[in-house]
Amino acid sequence: MSTPSASRPLDLIIVEDQKEVREGLRYLLGLDPRVNMVRTYDRVETLLDALDTLPTPDLVLMDIGLPGMSGIEGVRAVKKRFPSVSVIILTVFEDTDRILESIRAGANGYLLKSTKPDILLEQILGAAKEGSPLSPRVAKRLLEEIQESGEQSSLSDYGLTPRERQILTDVVNGFTYREIAARYNIAASTVKKHILHIYQKLDVSSRAEFVRKAIREKLV
Amino acid sequence: MSTPSASRPLDLIIVEDQKEVREGLRYLLGLDPRVNMVRTYDRVETLLDALDTLPTPDLVLMDIGLPGMSGIEGVRAVKKRFPSVSVIILTVFEDTDRILESIRAGANGYLLKSTKPDILLEQILGAAKEGSPLSPRVAKRLLEEIQESGEQSSLSDYGLTPRERQILTDVVNGFTYREIAARYNIAASTVKKHILHIYQKLDVSSRAEFVRKAIREKLV
DNA sequence: GATGAGATACACCATTCGGTGTATTTCTAA
DNA sequence: TTAGAAATACACCGAATGGTGTATCTCATC
Numbered sequence A, B: 001m002s003t004p005s006a007s008r009p010l011d012l013i014i015v016e017d018q019k020e021v022r023e024g025l026r027y028l029l030g031l032d033p034r035v036n037m038v039r040t041y042d043r044v045e046t047l048l049d050a051l052d053t054l055p056t057p058d059l060v061l062m063d064i065g066l067p068g069m070s071g072i073e074g075v076r077a078v079k080k081r082f083p084s085v086s087v088i089i090l091t092v093f094e095d096t097d098r099i100l101e102s103i104r105a106g107a108n109g110y111l112l113k114s115t116k117p118d119i120l121l122e123q124i125l126g127a128a129k130e131g132s133p134l135s136p137r138v139a140k141r142l143l144e145e146i147q148e149s150g151e152q153s154s155l156s157d158y159g160l161t162p163r164e165r166q167i168l169t170d171v172v173n174g175f176t177y178r179e180i181a182a183r184y185n186i187a188a189s190t191v192k193k194h195i196l197h198i199y200q201k202l203d204v205s206s207r208a209e210f211v212r213k214a215i216r217e218k219l220v
Numbered sequence C: 001g002a003t004g005a006g007a008t009a010c011a012c013c014a015t016t017c018g019g020t021g022t023a024t025t026t027c028t029a030a
Numbered sequence D: 001t002t003a004g005a006a007a008t009a010c011a012c013c014g015a016a017t018g019g020t021g022t023a024t025c026t027c028a029t030c
Helices: A019-030 A044-053 A071-081 A096-105 A117-130 A136-151 A162-172 A177-184 A188-202 A207-216 B019-030 B044-053 B071-081 B096-105 B117-130 B136-151 B162-172 B177-184 B188-202 B207-216
Strands: A010-015 A035-041 A059-062 A086-091 A109-112 B010-015 B035-041 B059-062 B086-091 B109-112
Touching: A010 A019, A010 A044, A019 A035, A019 A117, A035 A044, A044 A071, A059 A071, A059 A117, A071 A086, A071 A096, A086 A117, A096 A109, A096 A136, A096 B136, A109 A117, A109 A136, A109 B136, A117 B136, A136 B096, A136 B109, A136 B117, A136 B136, A162 A177, A162 A188, A162 A207, A162 B207, A177 A188, A188 A207, A207 B162, A207 B207, B010 B019, B010 B044, B019 B035, B019 B117, B035 B044, B044 B071, B059 B071, B059 B117, B071 B086, B071 B096, B086 B117, B096 B109, B096 B136, B109 B117, B109 B136, B162 B177, B162 B188, B162 B207, B177 B188, B188 B207
Parallel strands: A010 A035, A010 A059, A059 A086, A086 A109, B010 B035, B010 B059, B059 B086, B086 B109
Antiparallel strands: none
8 A cells, every 4th residue: 555646756767778768758847846856977987887876866767778787787786786776677678588588587577669659658767666558569478488387297198008107106206126016015026117118108218308398398 | 670659649448347346546647648548347358248249458457356257367368368458556565476377367567546547648658658667565576485485495405416416317307327337427326326225305206206207396 | 719918927137227435637725 | 725516437236117928808899
């Protein structure tokens, strides 16, 4: 429960190497009554120096394509020393790799420069307080990523029999022939036979390959 | 490459059990010139029946808390038969579980009912065409999820030396003492020594446990 | 009733593995 | 300079593994 309408005006920082974009953003954001102060830098290194002495901002708008350190490295550096500062990426790039890397670096949002100014303003100032501003095209990439990661599970069944599946699980869990035999009250030689059959079906020839393959493609 | 300003007006469907909300949304959306037609249903089952006979819509706005089938099941059902239809969740729930389940079910967006009407309209009609509308608080949950999933990687470094890390990789890839020894031109006995050291550090005592643990927590 | 798949079981053998001990060299840090 | 970590190497032993062959028994399906 916060008090959105009565919150303290924000101190912002913009890191952007193109002067026109930088000044345009500063002007746009500076007009809004929710903003107290806007500082700008043209590269990450300068920002990091300044953070040592000047007051800590509430929010940093970070470009990715910068001379020297990239904005993604910038996110990592800023979040490491000031975890509570919101850092929002503002860039032209919308590839999944850069989006994911930015998020893993600790970014609190990811906006595209193609966003219309009024929506951009609302996203930055409105969304940042309670959530993470994301451009819809960026969000789309994330949803696709999440959907794909959940799918790859049941791809290959191989021709394993129920008994073989049981034993496969035990092998992955580190049991030996004898131990598995004891679990099912069968002879160790039988367990061995089963495992050799599984090896043929999975096309492997050692415990290590077996465990790796079993874990990498689903079961267990 | 689309023609956003000249695109065909959209046919929408709203699935929402509360009459006031349903009619409010219908009114709000119906006013916009980008909308051609709005149909409403109070439960998923009715929608599914209607989809068999009536024209396929462009976009479905789906509540989650519904009598009978939940909206998440509704997403699954609709996307299964009409994969190209955009289905956007509109709900009061903002827990990570429901958000992720909705996305895995195939949802193309996830908006909260607390969204201000003008922004809601813009998200639905503006964002849905080229991206996935997500409320900032929902996006925040997703970012946290992605950050966490990437973190558990480097959590445990164990005290492995560079050489041990090399050999660890080879073992996971199924090589034997001899093969690894050949790769680095060292004696098999040395490789064995290294592996036994790694066993102690990882607290395992067999190839199977070793590979499993190595894969489960990071490296390789 | 025959055929085949699945599960069971035993034998044999070479290789690999797990565990322990000892020892040398090099390099870094105290 | 000295102590310790890292990497190297060899020996020995019992246990586990991989590979192959053979042989029942059951059950379902043809």
